[in-house]
Amino acid sequence: MTDETKKKLEDKIIGLVKEYAGKKRFKPIDIVKEMEKEFAAEGVSKEDIKGALKEIMDDGKLVYGYAGGSFLALPE
Amino acid sequence: MGKKHETPLLDELKKGKWISFVKEMERAAEKSERTEDLLGQVEESYRDKITHWKHGGMAGVKGYGAGMVGRFSEFPEKYPGVKECHSIRLNQTSGFFYNSDVLRKLADIADQHAGGLFNFHGSTGDIQILGLTQADAEDLFQKSAELGFDLGGSGSDLRTPSCCVGPARCEFANYDTLQICYDLTHAFQDELHRPSFNYKFKMKFSGCANDCVAAASRSDLAFIGTWQDNIKINQNEVKNYVKKFNVQKYVLDKCPTKCMWFEGENLVIDDSNCVKCMHCINEMPRALKSGDQKGLSILIGAKAPLVTGPRMGMMLIPFYDVHEDSKNDYEWLKGLISNMWEFWDEYGVSRERIGELIARVGLVTFLEGIGLEPTIDMVKEPRSNPFIKFEDEEAGAE
Numbered sequence: 001m002t003d004e005t006k007k008k009l010e011d012k013i014i015g016l017v018k019e020y021a022g023k024k025r026f027k028p029i030d031i032v033k034e035m036e037k038e039f040a041a042e043g044v045s046k047e048d049i050k051g052a053l054k055e056i057m058d059d060g061k062l063v064y065g066y067a068g069g070s071f072l073a074l075p076e
Numbered sequence: 077m078g079k080k081h082e083t084p085l086l087d088e089l090k091k092g093k094w095i096s097f098v099k100e101m102e103r104a105a106e107k108s109e110r111t112e113d114l115l116g117q118v119e120e121s122y123r124d125k126i127t128h129w130k131h132g133g134m135a136g137v138k139g140y141g142a143g144m145v146g147r148f149s150e151f152p153e154k155y156p157g158v159k160e161c162h163s164i165r166l167n168q169t170s171g172f173f174y175n176s177d178v179l180r181k182l183a184d185i186a187d188q189h190a191g192g193l194f195n196f197h198g199s200t201g202d203i204q205i206l207g208l209t210q211a212d213a214e215d216l217f218q219k220s221a222e223l224g225f226d227l228g229g230s231g232s233d234l235r236t237p238s239c240c241v242g243p244a245r246c247e248f249a250n251y252d253t254l255q256i257c258y259d260l261t262h263a264f265q266d267e268l269h270r271p272s273f274n275y276k277f278k279m280k281f282s283g284c285a286n287d288c289v290a291a292a293s294r295s296d297l298a299f300i301g302t303w304q305d306n307i308k309i310n311q312n313e314v315k316n317y318v319k320k321f322n323v324q325k326y327v328l329d330k331c332p333t334k335c336m337w338f339e340g341e342n343l344v345i346d347d348s349n350c351v352k353c354m355h356c357i358n359e360m361p362r363a364l365k366s367g368d369q370k371g372l373s374i375l376i377g378a379k380a381p382l383v384t385g386p387r388m389g390m391m392l393i394p395f396y397d398v399h400e401d402s403k404n405d406y407e408w409l410k411g412l413i414s415n416m417w418e419f420w421d422e423y424g425v426s427r428e429r430i431g432e433l434i435a436r437v438g439l440v441t442f443l444e445g446i447g448l449e450p451t452i453d454m455v456k457e458p459r460s461n462p463f464i465k466f467e468d469e470e471a472g473a474e
Contacts (some may be wrong), residue, residue, distance in 0.1 A: 007438070018409065028270070028271070029272060029273070029421050050272065053270075057141060057270065060138060062272075064136065064141035064142070064271055068131075069231070069275060069427050070231035070232035070271030073134065076134055
């Protein structure tokens with residue numbers, strides 16, 4: 001995965017969580033499945049997406065919430 | 077000092093013969109306003125017969141998606157000390173061994189940054205420190221980390237793997253529970269700290285079928301020590317036991333498969349019918365010992381009652397040569413576990429445990445998905461319904 005694709009992927013993930021904030025709770029696996037479809041043409045693997053999610057979390061751009069199950073959320 | 081909150085119902089709980097958690101909370105409340113308010117809220121819950129905690133929410137340590145369990149009071153103005161009353165889970169040591177110095181230091185941390193209360197150990201296995209706020213979390217985490225502790229699991233992730241004391245303290249251990257638990261905990265750090273599963277996933281390691289960590293009933297993947305060859309009998313010791321108690325009544329008659337009997341003074345065991353339940357070995361440990369070909373059985377799918385009711389684990393792998401695989405850092409086992417998670421990721425739905433997924437899609441589909449050949453031994457319980465129909469010839473019938 002190129003740096004450019006990685007940046008696009010990260011922006012897309014954060015954008016999706018922002019867009020649906022308060023309306024839908026995304027589990028990490030929902031994001032992985034969604035991004036696999038979205039970036040299929042660019043050869044992005046499941047592992048790439050999991051890696052991108054990990055970096056997003058480490059940077060504090062998204063956080064994990066819990067309500068019965070874990071979901072991705074914007075930091076408060 | 078007078079009590080901040082009247083607690084007549086909790087006071088009742090102190091009257092019994094056993095140690096009461098109320099007494100411990102009251103002792104902690106002498107030093108902690110938070111715990112004073114905690115007593116007030118717990119009293120209110122007993123009175124109303126409903127919990128007054130708001131579950132979940134956003135509580136955590138930076139960089140970790142798991143390890144802290146958020147609890148918020150429904151009555152923050154009435155009980156300001158427990159407006160936030162989170163728990164933090166620290167990954168316990170394998171086999172739960174600590175020295176007193178570490179425990180004192182942990183206690184100081186709990187006094188300083190939380191409500192001075194512990195849960196040793198939660199059913200997951202972790203050390204839980206109770207009654208902290210989000211503002212306490214980073215300091216508490218850093219100080220615990222300086223003592224060598226990392227956070228445990230919570231939420232939809234791999235929960236902290238847990239094991240019995242194994243060969244460190246127990247002669248019944250058929251494999252090194254401590255080593256495999258430690259190794260897999262390290263190997264799956266990402267899955268432990270980042271909740272990316274459909275729901276929780278627990279692994280527990282018991283050295284024998286006595287199952288001191290309740291793996292067979294409480295973990296999605298249970299590792300139970302067993303052996304393949306015959307039980308070793310010391311006939312002289314059997315004779316000594318016969319002099320001490322009624323072996324026929326308390327051992328032979330209680331054997332679940334009735335695979336043992338006396339021929340004259342000698343005890344005979346039909347090992348082909350033994351299910352390795354440990355009962356006879358527990359009763360006559362000097363006379364009977366497990367065989368030499370030791371390993372473990374892997375059971376899958378157990379869970380406690382949450383969401384859809386309890387399940388016991390079913391036999392997935394009757395005998396896994398853990399000693400051989402340990403030479404390759406458990407490579408085969410790690411591959412198998414990763415395959416299970418891939419399948420569960422792909423086909424599981426939200427809040428569906430892996431055992432429930434198997435029940436929904438069928439064992440055959442699951443086995444194909446994870447690349448494991450079905451065998452006749454994959455049973456729900458000994459001598460009962462295999463999930464797979466075999467022809468008599470395949471099943472070894474004569």
